[in-house]
Amino acid sequence: SSELTQDPAVSVALGQTVRITCQGDSLRSYYASWYQQKPGQAPVLVIYGKNNRPSGIPDRFSGSSSGNTASLTITGAQAEDEADYYCNSRDSSGNPLFGGGTKLTVL
Amino acid sequence: QVQLVQSGAEVKKPGASVKVSCKASGYTFTSYYMHWVRQAPGQGLEWMGIINPSGGSTSYAQKFQGRVTMTRDTSTSTVYMELSSLRSEDTAVYYCARDGVLVGASTDYDAFDIWGQGTMVTVSS
Numbered sequence: 001s002s003e004l005t006q007d008p009a010v011s012v013a014l015g016q017t018v019r020i021t022c023q024g025d026s027l028r029s030y031y032a033s034w035y036q037q038k039p040g041q042a043p044v045l046v047i048y049g050k051n052n053r054p055s056g057i058p059d060r061f062s063g064s065s066s067g068n069t070a071s072l073t074i075t076g077a078q079a080e081d082e083a084d085y086y087c088n089s090r091d092s093s094g095n096p097l098f099g100g101g102t103k104l105t106v107l
Numbered sequence: 108q109v110q111l112v113q114s115g116a117e118v119k120k121p122g123a124s125v126k127v128s129c130k131a132s133g134y135t136f137t138s139y140y141m142h143w144v145r146q147a148p149g150q151g152l153e154w155m156g157i158i159n160p161s162g163g164s165t166s167y168a169q170k171f172q173g174r175v176t177m178t179r180d181t182s183t184s185t186v187y188m189e190l191s192s193l194r195s196e197d198t199a200v201y202y203c204a205r206d207g208v209l210v211g212a213s214t215d216y217d218a219f220d221i222w223g224q225g226t227m228v229t230v231s232s
Contacts, residue, residue: 029215030215030216031215031216032216033216033217033218033219035152035219042202042222042223042224042225043152043202043204043219043222044222045207045218045219045220048207048216048217048218048220049214049215049216049218052218054207054220086151086152088152088217088219089216089217090217093169095154095166095168096142096154096157096217097154098144098151098152098153098154099151100151101151101152
């Protein structure tokens with residue numbers, strides 16, 4: 001089995017840039033996807049594949065990957081970006097796997 | 108519009124079973140895989156399994172093998188997730204989530220692009 005490791009909490013000043021990372025061996029073989037979840041709501045896909053944004057996701061969200069680390073970057077963070085963020089890749093069996101989540105606070 | 112609508116909250120006793128439904132609309136039901144993901148209170152997301160709405164084939168996370176059954180009804184565009192032998196640790200919000208990749212395609216990423224609103228399942232004596 002595999003694991004995806006995320007920092008539990010990250011903070012960013014309003015309007016600044018923040019990077020949320022996800023580490024795991026499977027990221028050498030699979031791209032990460034990223035989900036935003038606000039309290040009491042279902043997750044929302046914000047980045048998938050190499051660096052693709054679903055329709056309606058602002059272009060301040062971007063994704064990248066290097067080795068065993070995937071990153072979600074928010075350029076010019078807004079108050080409404082405060083949420084939990086989860087990365088998703090695959091485990092050693094090829095099944096979907098989620099990271100533990102990162103709570104983003106916008107100061 | 109594309110949406111997934113799940114059944115309502117459930118309260119069950121330990122040892123019982125629960126069956127959650129997820130009705131799809133706004134797209135061709137049989138063209139996209141469907142996953143089930145759960146989230147315990149204050150915890151992260153946990154993948155449970157996948158069903159191919161076209162042929163009905165399934166694959167489950169090892170943790171739930173023997174306790175979970177996923178089925179579908181193509182006449183109503185609905186998928187179901189039944190979890191048996193419930194215990195307190197199964198208390199969670201259960202989500203269905205559409206896989207954005209077409210059935211039959213292979214990718215090196217996941218993209219759960221549409222999610223149901225979630226169904227709270229509480230297991231308590």
